[in-house]
Amino acid sequence: MDAKLINPFIDAFITxxxxxxxxxxxxxxxxxQSKVITNFGVAVMLGFTKxxxxxxxxxxxxxxxxxxxxxxxxxxxxxxxxxxxxxxIAEMSNMLAANTATNLTALELxxxxxxxxxxxxxxxxxxxxxxxxxxxxxxxxxxxxxIAIAVDRxx
Amino acid sequence: xxxxxxxxxxxxxxxxxILANHLSKTNFEVxxxxxxxxxxxxxxxxxxxxxxxxxxxxxxxxxxxxxxxxRGFDPEAKIIMISAMKDAxxxxxxxxxxxxxxxxxxxxxxxxxxxxxxLSQQQANKVAVLRESYAKAxxxxxxxxxxxxxxxxxxxxxxxxxxxxxxxxGVAVIIGLTGYPVGRAIMYMSRDTVKAFTSTMxxxxxxxxxEMNEAVEEAANIVIGRGASNINDVFKDKEMRITPPGxxxxxxxxxxxxxxxxxxxxxxxQVGDIFINVGFAEGx
Numbered sequence: 001m002d003a004k005l006i007n008p009f010i011d012a013f014i015t016x017x018x019x020x021x022x023x024x025x026x027x028x029x030x031x032x033q034s035k036v037i038t039n040f041g042v043a044v045m046l047g048f049t050k051x052x053x054x055x056x057x058x059x060x061x062x063x064x065x066x067x068x069x070x071x072x073x074x075x076x077x078x079x080x081x082x083x084x085x086x087x088x089i090a091e092m093s094n095m096l097a098a099n100t101a102t103n104l105t106a107l108e109l110x111x112x113x114x115x116x117x118x119x120x121x122x123x124x125x126x127x128x129x130x131x132x133x134x135x136x137x138x139x140x141x142x143x144x145x146x147i148a149i150a151v152d153r154x155x
Numbered sequence: 156x157x158x159x160x161x162x163x164x165x166x167x168x169x170x171x172x173i174l175a176n177h178l179s180k181t182n183f184e185v186x187x188x189x190x191x192x193x194x195x196x197x198x199x200x201x202x203x204x205x206x207x208x209x210x211x212x213x214x215x216x217x218x219x220x221x222x223x224x225x226r227g228f229d230p231e232a233k234i235i236m237i238s239a240m241k242d243a244x245x246x247x248x249x250x251x252x253x254x255x256x257x258x259x260x261x262x263x264x265x266x267x268x269x270x271x272x273x274l275s276q277q278q279a280n281k282v283a284v285l286r287e288s289y290a291k292a293x294x295x296x297x298x299x300x301x302x303x304x305x306x307x308x309x310x311x312x313x314x315x316x317x318x319x320x321x322x323x324x325g326v327a328v329i330i331g332l333t334g335y336p337v338g339r340a341i342m343y344m345s346r347d348t349v350k351a352f353t354s355t356m357x358x359x360x361x362x363x364x365x366e367m368n369e370a371v372e373e374a375a376n377i378v379i380g381r382g383a384s385n386i387n388d389v390f391k392d393k394e395m396r397i398t399p400p401g402x403x404x405x406x407x408x409x410x411x412x413x414x415x416x417x418x419x420x421x422x423x424x425q426v427g428d429i430f431i432n433v434g435f436a437e438g439x
Contacts (some may be wrong), residue, residue, distance in 0.1 A: 047331025047398020114331020114362035
């Protein structure tokens with residue numbers, strides 16, 4: 001995987017999240033995973049096509065999912081990851097992916113994005129590529145979101 | 156099926172045939188064809204179509220006059236002007252008599268669909284368009300794909316899917332759809348079916364978990380890719396692409412896709428039931 005393709009994802013997260021009311025995210029670590037990710041509770045997957053092909057997964061635990069949904073709905077209390085919370089998280093993922101696409105355009109890479117699929121189920125396994133891929137852990141005031149990025153230039 | 160009933164008004168037999176061919180590939184049903192204004196009014200009164208396509212040049216009156224007469228009978232009539240020439244003065248005159256949309260010949264199938272979606276007030280019609288033009292393309296792909304991949308015949312069906320999320324015990328492969336319309340397709344089957352499916356595919360009873368995941372992933376890639384190709388064959392001016400697959404296995408998996416119009420495709424076969432849940436974002 002081309003390391004240049006990672007920054008557009010991180011920059012999008014750092015740009016978009018404060019705009020929708022979150023503390024400024026910090027990149028806390030980066031690690032390599034192989035083939036499979038383990039769902040922390042809520043994992044949102046989006047796919048890319050055109051000059052970039054692949055998938056990104058925003059992976060978080062239930063507490064963080066509830067925190068995100070609540071913040072996006074102006075502080076409304078969220079007790080479980082229900083349909084409304086899933087919808088809020090899907091919307092956030094759309095914004096992140098759209099901003100990432102804009103960042104990729106700056107690298108002269110045109111991309112199209114699929115709709116998000118919100119998968120719920122702690123410890124279920126999701127395979128998003130056949131090889132290794134990079135995961136970036138972002139921290140927002142103690143809440144962690146892992147961005148698993150399995151994308152490549154389409155030759 | 157919830158077909159959208161259309162009347163074509165055009166003096167040229169060739170034009171009527173081309174348009175009817177376009178429409179027949181989607182969920183439109185051409186209920187009447189008129190070659191002149193007098194016939195148009197008579198047939199409108201008989202068939203009460205939901206939509207009229209109107210040519211500008213008719214032997215006994217022009218399209219504007221014909222529209223006036225039809226809307227004199229039914230002020231709610233939805234009429235699309237399809238003409239060789241489209242200029243500001245024609246559009247202004249057309250708007251004045253209540254024409255809803257203007258298209259220029261030759262018209263692409265996709266332009267017609269888009270125009271209909273815009274004109275269609277009823278949710279049912281939007282769903283019908285997505286079902287007939289898009290979901291069914293995946294249904295055909297599912298049936299053909301299973302025959303090619305594991306050599307089994309299956310009985311397939313398409314149903315609207317209104318539940319908020321999909322619950323899966325077994326293997327699910329998510330493939331994103333980009334371009335037009337944007338969405339996602341999920342092929343899934345129960346653990347027992349995966350086992351029978353993989354055994355049939357590999358010709359052995361001894362199959363590993365990894366082989367089972369890969370078998371479903373490969374099948375999903377082939378079937379959903381073919382479904383997108385079926386759609387691209389009809390709608391030549393816009394291209395649907397598929398993302399690489401994401402494969403989930405386990406029990407109690409829930410997948411939510413907020414704001415999508417979704418359909419459940421079922422293929423019943425000797426290895427068990429194989430499903431595709433396909434969802435499209437409405438509009439663009």
